Amino acid sequence: MPSPLIDNHHRCIDYLRLSVTDRCNLRCVYCMPQDGMPKLSHDEIMTYEEIVRLVGLVTRMGISKIRITGGEPLVRKGVLYLCQKISEFQNVNSLSITTNGLLLADFAKGLLAAGIKRVNVSLDTLKPEKYALITRRDSFQRVWHGLETALDLGFEPVKLNVVVMKGWNDEEIEDLARLTYSYPFHVRFIEFMPFNSVDQPSRFLSSDDILRRLAKVAPLVPVEVNNGNGPARHYSFPGAVGKIGIISPISHHFCPTCNRLRVTADGKLRTCLFSHEETDLRVLLRQQDTDEDIITAIRSAINQKPEKHALESEVFRKCISRPMVAIGG
Ligand code: SAM
DSSP: OOOOOBOTTSOBOOEEEEEOOSOOSOOOTTTSOTTOOOOOOGGGSOOHHHHHHHHHHHHHHTOOEEEEESSOGGGSTTHHHHHHHHHTOTTOOEEEEEEOSTTHHHHHHHHHHTTOOEEEEEOOOSOHHHHHHHHSSOOHHHHHHHHHHHHHHTOSOEEEEEEEOTTTTGGGHHHHHHHHHHSOOEEEEEEOOOOSTTSOGGGOOOHHHHHHHHHTTSOOEEOOOTTOOSSOEEEEOTTOSSEEEEEOTTTTOOGGGOOEEEEOTTOEEESSTTOOOOEEHHHHHHTTOOHHHHHHHHHHHHHTOOSSOOTTOHHHHHHOOSOHHHHOO
């Protein structure tokens, strides 16, 4: 095993969120305009050979957890081949995927065969008509079928990511949490992050407000979870089979324990979701740089990983260069 990869602020960097496409089959109101975004060209997207080489290098450096994301990762052709290749790296001890779930029922068996057992599904509402308003696609039943298929096939954990937005879905916080009585889901409530001018600060609901609402349903018991080294705080209701997670990137930022790197579909390394600093790894991969050169470039980016993000600054908000779909959530 490689020695731990430690940054200049004593954080152990062991997690990579790898975006494999900028394309998405939904148009969530808070993430993408109705007509979509300008698409990266075929040449701009990293090839699977480039991604696999990169994964080989970062796992040599100490990365051991990888999450495949996007855009919507399941729309990229051949994604199961890529998952299989990544799972073959010995140093990868956790491989997972974040998906909107539309294609999950079709891909679930293939994902398991390719070495992925951990799945996060984004679902902000339990009401089909509200789902259609938020995502601009009438596909709630398909996502629900995907979730049931994942449970039936033994994915563990199956996490539901709920972005809480005032006036859109906040009245469903309690019902979404009550799912944990009937299903072994980890229902994770995520604070809405202001990424662009479309996003209204008035939509923001803090995790403390969310917790107050949940505590009225039943007592929230703090729990430990396996592999729980992410930013979520975990709870469960007495007698529930599932768990509840709270993720507060805005009100209680988790920068002091941030262990992650991100690589965008066009091969830009970002050491902080909210920083506009990027290192162009695709250029290095294509200009035949040696493995050692690329490792040096990654190391140098990690050395500059910000100590904390500045999302609370109004000036900074206007500077955010890419929405979540283009970074990789
Ligand atoms: N297509 C996949 C999916 O839907 O999960 C992966 C990409 S998506 C960009 C990843 C996550 O980012 C989703 O859970 C989405 O809800 C979340 N997200 C997008 N914009 C956000 C925002 N402004 N604030 C909080 N979460 C956001």
